[in-house]
Amino acid sequence: MQTVLPDHRYEQEEITEAFSQLTAADGELLKRFHSATGVTGRNLALPLEDYPKLDSFERxxxxxxxxxxxxxxxxxAGALERAGLPPEKVDHLVFCSTTGLATPSLDARLAKRAGLRADVKRVPVFGLGCAAGASGLSRLHDYLRGWPEQTALLVCVELCSLTIQRDDTSIANLVASGLFGDGAGAVVATGHGEGxxxxxxxxxLYPDTEHLMGWEVGGHGFRIVLDAGLPAFVESVLAGDIRTFLADYGLTPDQVGTWICHPGGPKVIDKIVANLALPPEALEVTWRSLREHGNLSSVSVLHVLQETRGRTGEPAVLLALGPGFSAELLLLHW
Structure with missing residues (x-):
């Protein structure tokens, strides 16, 4: 497993100031929303001075x-090196991203650049948003149950900062401009082995909740949809679904030794901790990932997983939420 962040690192205050010069939003309001995210700094795809040059969706x-x-x-490259495997050993490639478009899809180009075989089986996935890292791990698991002798690779790339909307002064956009960061992550998985x-x-998948999260796509590019009712909805359904999932395998939340949670935002994290009655330190790595890097969309849960040191012999739960509105849950064993 390997997560990679862009080289351009900025403190949150620097990003807030730069964004305030690009938008018509009230500066003090922007500072308040950015501060409320709990994010202290982020790695961005471009130097801050280059964002004014993004004058079209095409650019x-x-x-x-x-x-x-x-x-x-x-x-x-980093994930394969950590796994001790050469690129030609990869049989199946799942690629997830929701912050840009390309045809041929980027996995086709990455396969060549990374040295994967010409007969690698590819599945490009668009639109799962923040849930895609967890969903991608699940789909690798599904594939390897059928082909346990093979090797599968998940790649997630999200460049949220490139979706910047200068003319959108909605609360959703002001929050998003202070919350989301950029990065990539890759996971190598096999049907047999250690780890x-x-x-x-x-x-x-929750019916009739499309309004909670997603993109409004148009000539302007990707405009964020982020409903203020999202934390309350998470509070109303998620804990019960997690308990049901665990109960099907003879477990309760207090028997889970490790929690790997996508850092969707302070309010959502707080709701998860409160409704599952978790100890404050249970999501320490999630909070740290949010503070230091922001919400990396699909990459975030992979980053949290990479930074988590689970307790051997105890069950772990990995979870992420995304557009749909949807939840992805995995039961792991260290």
């Missing part, structure tokens, strides 16, 4: 393709 998407390929290639094991997975 932003061009930069997405260029930078996503670089970060994705670095993540793949973290996926025991079970579950997907949950």
């Amino acid at each position: 932003a998407n061009e930069m997405y393709v260029e930078i996503a390929l670089d970060l994705g290639e670095r993540a793949i 973290r094991e996926v025991v079970a997975t579950r997907s949950k």
